[in-house]
Amino acid sequence: MDAELVRSLSPRRPAGKREQTKVQNRHLILEAARRVFAELGYGATTVRDIIRATPLASGTFYNYFKSKEEVFQAIQDESALRIRPRLHEERAKAATIEEFISGTFLTFFEFVAEDQANFRALRRSTDALHVRMDTPEIIAGFEELRQDIVAATEKGLFPPVDADFLMAAMVGVAFEVAERMLRRSDRGPAEAAAFATALFMGGINALPAGRMGGANGGGA
Amino acid sequence: MDAELVRSLSPRRPAGKREQTKVQNRHLILEAARRVFAELGYGATTVRDIIRATPLASGTFYNYFKSKEEVFQAIQDESALRIRPRLHEERAKAATIEEFISGTFLTFFEFVAEDQANFRALRRSTDALHVRMDTPEIIAGFEELRQDIVAATEKGLFPPVDADFLMAAMVGVAFEVAERMLRRSDRGPAEAAAFATALFMGGINALPAGRMGGANGGGA
DNA sequence: CAGGACCGTGACACAACGTCAACTTTTGCG
């Protein structure tokens, strides 16, 4: 009786054992999946590979996820869930277009740099192939950006742009430049954000002067 | 003897029967794959599904491709092979930055609109997931863009920009805006290209005024 | 402490994978 009372009143659950293992199992699976995806690549990984990297039985896996796609989604969503509020907040407090833009890009690129392990490993697949997957949570993040643009426009911050296309452009630049940034040692989040911000603020002619080539001298 | 002589001299092969069916089988597989990918989505498709959509035996499939990934690659590469020269030519004859930029985007968006069947179906997977895959031929296209930017810079056309990041930014905008364009009925290649060009020429403030929201009033 | 709810377990039936020995068709050559 006391136990129940305490549990219901306490803000942080002492957690029944049942619930505890549920959280733990989910975590075990996601951790294992991260390792396996990183090692084999997303495409080559099978549900069985993930299960084997876990102390659990195959049936248990299916109590938590329907497929490897769902596991992948969950991993991506975890990242998206961590960064989405930061991005939104950054834009909410922006007083100028430039703050809106640079805040968004800098936050994103810094996150990517920290989160490199997830971001990069999960995008590397077999061979030279590169797979990108937009999960519901990520799509929600895009939609939030669009709405933030609309809101900024209504506040008179932005000119009356096509919010849908502008959102798409920002998303495209963010992901593609982030990827390049990770492959280069001579450019970090600050430089990437400066580049993207200058592009959106004034176009090509406003871009900071940079080395003309890329970092990769070799390659095909 | 005559046969051999004719074959070796003639520029267009009368084609041995062997070689003929080889081309045909490859085509059969790719056509079947296009249909199956479009119907089931890339992720859900199995090699067996593709084979079943073909009059061939399973062993034959493996004479042509190692996996569904390779089939997918071949399909993508076919598209890339069609558009790459057009893009390069467009940029080669550009006398100003604006021609370079708008030529690239307009050509790309027009291609996407024509090629919609391939472009869209192949990117739709199960549920709301969206998969993008960069094949060697596509990567080569990116590299070509980078080199064209370097060349344009050396001709004094471009300011001394970071060609690597600029290439990434253009690629990101191209793909992401293309995707949006396809989902909207109120914007075609011309509008999409105008948008992207204005963005790169002068940043947000130079963008054409557009409806602020997107086309999709509903959604999540 | 008992009974029930909950959930982990691994064996199972089924489907997909990639291979290979046997077979068929084409080609090169006398």
Place this chain on the structure above:
DNA sequence: CGCAAAAGTTGACGTTGTGTCACGGTCCTG
């Protein structure tokens, strides 16, 4: 033209992955 070697196709097969479910153990509730 005919024949032997080369090339290519076929589908059955062993193997591996898939998703389910009846069983059994553990935790919760009263």
